[in-house]
Amino acid sequence: AAETDSPTGGRSGALTPGPAVAGDVQKIDVNPPKGTRDFAPEDMRLRNWLFNHFKEVSGLYGFEEVDYPVLESEALFTRKAGEEIKDQLYCFEDRGNRRVALRPELTPSLARLVIQKGKSVSLPIKWFTVGQCWRYERMTRGRRREHYQWNMDIIGVPGVMAEAELISSIVTLFKRIGITELDVGFKVSSRKVLQEVLNCYSVPENLFGKVCVIIDKIEKIPVDEIKKELKAVGLSQEAVQELLQVLSVKSLKELEERLGSSGEAVADLKQLFSLAEKIGYSKWLQFDASVVRGLAYYTGIVFEGFDREGKLRAICGGGRYDHLFSTFGADDIAACGFGFGDAVIVELLKEKGLLPVLNLQIDNIVCALDEDLQGCAAMVASILREKGQSVELVLESKPLKWVFKRAARINALRLVLVGNAEWQRGMVGVKILSTAEQYEVKLDDLKINISESLTL
Numbered sequence: 001a002a003e004t005d006s007p008t009g010g011r012s013g014a015l016t017p018g019p020a021v022a023g024d025v026q027k028i029d030v031n032p033p034k035g036t037r038d039f040a041p042e043d044m045r046l047r048n049w050l051f052n053h054f055k056e057v058s059g060l061y062g063f064e065e066v067d068y069p070v071l072e073s074e075a076l077f078t079r080k081a082g083e084e085i086k087d088q089l090y091c092f093e094d095r096g097n098r099r100v101a102l103r104p105e106l107t108p109s110l111a112r113l114v115i116q117k118g119k120s121v122s123l124p125i126k127w128f129t130v131g132q133c134w135r136y137e138r139m140t141r142g143r144r145r146e147h148y149q150w151n152m153d154i155i156g157v158p159g160v161m162a163e164a165e166l167i168s169s170i171v172t173l174f175k176r177i178g179i180t181e182l183d184v185g186f187k188v189s190s191r192k193v194l195q196e197v198l199n200c201y202s203v204p205e206n207l208f209g210k211v212c213v214i215i216d217k218i219e220k221i222p223v224d225e226i227k228k229e230l231k232a233v234g235l236s237q238e239a240v241q242e243l244l245q246v247l248s249v250k251s252l253k254e255l256e257e258r259l260g261s262s263g264e265a266v267a268d269l270k271q272l273f274s275l276a277e278k279i280g281y282s283k284w285l286q287f288d289a290s291v292v293r294g295l296a297y298y299t300g301i302v303f304e305g306f307d308r309e310g311k312l313r314a315i316c317g318g319g320r321y322d323h324l325f326s327t328f329g330a331d332d333i334a335a336c337g338f339g340f341g342d343a344v345i346v347e348l349l350k351e352k353g354l355l356p357v358l359n360l361q362i363d364n365i366v367c368a369l370d371e372d373l374q375g376c377a378a379m380v381a382s383i384l385r386e387k388g389q390s391v392e393l394v395l396e397s398k399p400l401k402w403v404f405k406r407a408a409r410i411n412a413l414r415l416v417l418v419g420n421a422e423w424q425r426g427m428v429g430v431k432i433l434s435t436a437e438q439y440e441v442k443l444d445d446l447k448i449n450i451s452e453s454l455t456l
């Protein structure tokens with residue numbers, strides 16, 4: 001069955017299309033395109049709750065928000081490393097015969113903007129964004145074709161403090177939404193591990209990305225297939241054997257025994273775990289040599305957030321990518337970042353019973369008791385809105401029963417009634433809906449502040 005797309009489960013509840021309409025008007029499909037989601041109000045409240053946490057955490061860490069077009073030149077993503085993200089590129093030729101694509105990730109756009117800004121931005125650059133990303137996947141697998149990703153990137157810091165800061169920001173996010181280290185962990189490794197092994201077998205640099213992309217599939221396809229693909233790109237039997245062995249190393253200590261203490265891979269990882277200890281999130285981290293991530297451009301520390309029950313796909317992932325900029329014809333600059341999707345985290349929150357209850361809340365519902373008082377009711381609404389009060393103004397003449405029902409549905413705190421008798425005396429009626437207390441309030445007092453005036 002197709003994965004539940006909507007955060008509240010199941011595909012959006014479309015109206016059951018009625019009988020064919022008159023004439024040749026075609027009934028439209030009221031569902032969104034395959035693999036995409038609508039966000040109805042209750043879904044949008046959950047999405048805004050999550051994205052607000054993303055943005056608040058980004059602010060806590062001193063990151064600035066940026067944004068890019070969802071449509072980019074296809075050239076940003078046409079890396080020749082056999083990545084799934086390229087195979088599933090949502091690309092086409094536009095009316096100007098340009099090859100364009102719906103972005104499958106945000107990092108290349110960030111690199112493009114950093115290069116564009118050049119010397120006008122001071123280092124380190126710390127940018128974040130929350131953006132929709134796309135892939136065109138055959139619907140046979142029924143998977144989503146879009147999701148929103150929170151991305152944080154630090155540009156211009158070669159040291160591991162940058163990765164430590166990024167992982168710290170994700171831990172902060174998790175804590176804010178009720179996720180603990182008992183629910184989620186981070187598998188951490190470094191691609192320098194693979195680099196050091198491949199260097200021993202004189203494997204040319206340009207194969208590095210391809211080798212990593214193949215190895216990233218180690219838990220998804222049989223190991224014989226992995227071996228076959230590695231040999232197909234030119235690795236010797238010995239190199240393949242050594243690679244697969246080093247990926248099964250179970251601890252940093254064992255890695256150090258295998259690679260020695262002088263290499264950067266071990267040094268970086270030891271420093272990261274030491275920083276995690278100091279910052280206070282080492283319980284969230286574990287070394288896992290098999291983590292390589294599926295993007296070709298990572299060059300150093302890589303990490304992914306996983307649910308400890310092992311029911312879900314990776315929650316987030318990232319790492320260092322020190323050579324991405326030169327692939328765009330610019331000077332290289334140290335860089336690291338992560339992506340955090342909006343879908344898996346919601347599945348995890350559901351699993352853990354941590355979905356927040358987010359109801360609509362309106363301060364006032366304002367209603368005219370007589371047709372000819374509609375304008376007066378609108379005036380009362382304006383007065384309240386100018387005081388920063390949210391107001392649902394009843395826009396048509398409705399029976400009080402309907403108004404009370406509406407008030408309950410929108411969770412209104414107060415009902416403000418505009419009636420002839422009171423209006424003649426410059427007053428309006430106010431009912432506190434939770435306690436049924438009733439007041440008459442002078443219109444002038446409303447101009448002060450309805451809450452204050454109610455204490456009169």
Ligand SMILES: OCc1cccc(Br)n1
Nearest residue numbers: 133134135144145146147
């Ligand atoms: O994380 C891979 C990915 C990229 C774009 C869209 C979706 Br859904 N998933």
